[in-house]
Amino acid sequence: MEFKTVLTVCPYCGCGCNFYLEVLDGKVIGTIPCKTSPVNEGKLCIKGWNVHEFIQDPDRLTMPLIRENGSFREAGWDEALDLVASKLKKIKEQHGPDSIGLFASAKITNEENYVIQKFARAVIGTNNVDHCARL
Amino acid sequence: MIEKVIERVKELLEGGEIKGFVGLCNKNGHTAPYLFTEVAELDHLVVGDFQNPGDARYPLNKLLIDLYRAYPEEKFGVLVRGCDERGLNDLYVWNQLTPKNVVAVGIPCPQELADACGCPKPYPDNSVAEPIAEGAEAQDLIRMEALGVKERFTQWMEVFSKCIKCYGCRDICPMCFCKECSLELDELIPRGEMPPEIPIFHLVRAVHMAGRCIDCGLCNEACPVDIPLRTLYKKVGDIVYRKFNYRPGFDKGKSPLNVLENK
Ligand code: SF4
Ligand code: SF4
Ligand code: SF4
16 A cells, blocks of 8 residues: 655646645545645645546546648658658748747746747747746 | 644554544645655644744535545544544545544644634544633624625625636535536536626535534635635525524434435
């Protein structure tokens, strides 16, 4: 028998609420908000409360999917990234850099967000970069 | 007091009487619910007084139920305050736990906490120490009842309207153990509709806590918009006590509302 409570940060939005995942014999069975966290003081929204469900949901994507002839097929990261890069390049050549926009994420780090805007401005050549809440 | 708790748990673990102790542990600078299985870990045991008495209490009985469902043959210890012990008593009534699988290690609450909780019995019977506080009256309820019906209704509707439908009040509750929850019935509470219809959302839960709520206040503390849920459930408990002379966790024997058990 192994029972653990693992302190972690909610993966859902940018608030960064803290909670414990209850792990019984390797399976995540529950979420309990951390009462001593100054961020959320023992409270969560409905998404946070259900983290243990969606992180283990069979519908959760675990690898890249490429759409071909109207349906998805699983692909490796190299193939998926190559495809995205080649398509972005083609769109830029045909329609110009301002035909592309990038949405950053509240769930990633400051540094990763910095890299995204750098990629938009320095690599693609557009100021079309915005926050995920704008989606 | 903490030494006494550690001493008792050590005894239970070393004597092999329990498989583990469901308690609270100081980890990463936070207070965490924790299953102690080794005596060496007990140095990190805390009772849930982080900055103030009882400000880091967790629904440990809920964890105990999870463990009991997975390991019904094993015996576990659990840290209890007065309210948690009432919870255990009532969970036995509802067949969610059996006394032979549980050893309660209790601590009394200080007067400050008892007053804030409006707690009728701020100490458990199975305790490592004598009571240090007397039962307190529910001032919140007294204040609310002093208002006229109209004023009361307006106030409740106003606070209910702040609900963000997080279901936190249900999820944290150590006495909410149903496999199917009425708050998820589409006919009653349509899914995806925000805000939830008031007051039905809160009254459904209040009615379901009748004869079951042991007045621990954890729901109130988990509510992100400070709806005084505890006051509401205190009132519901009051009605059950007056009509059926039954107080969950205090009175042994069958709950008058436990229809499943009626012969
Ligand atoms: S309700 Fe409050 S005072 Fe009463 S036993 Fe629980 S924590 Fe202690
Ligand atoms: S006070 Fe709230 S959390 Fe505690 S038993 Fe009653 S309804 Fe459940
Ligand atoms: S915890 Fe408060 S906000 Fe959340 S569902 Fe319950 S009453 Fe509504």
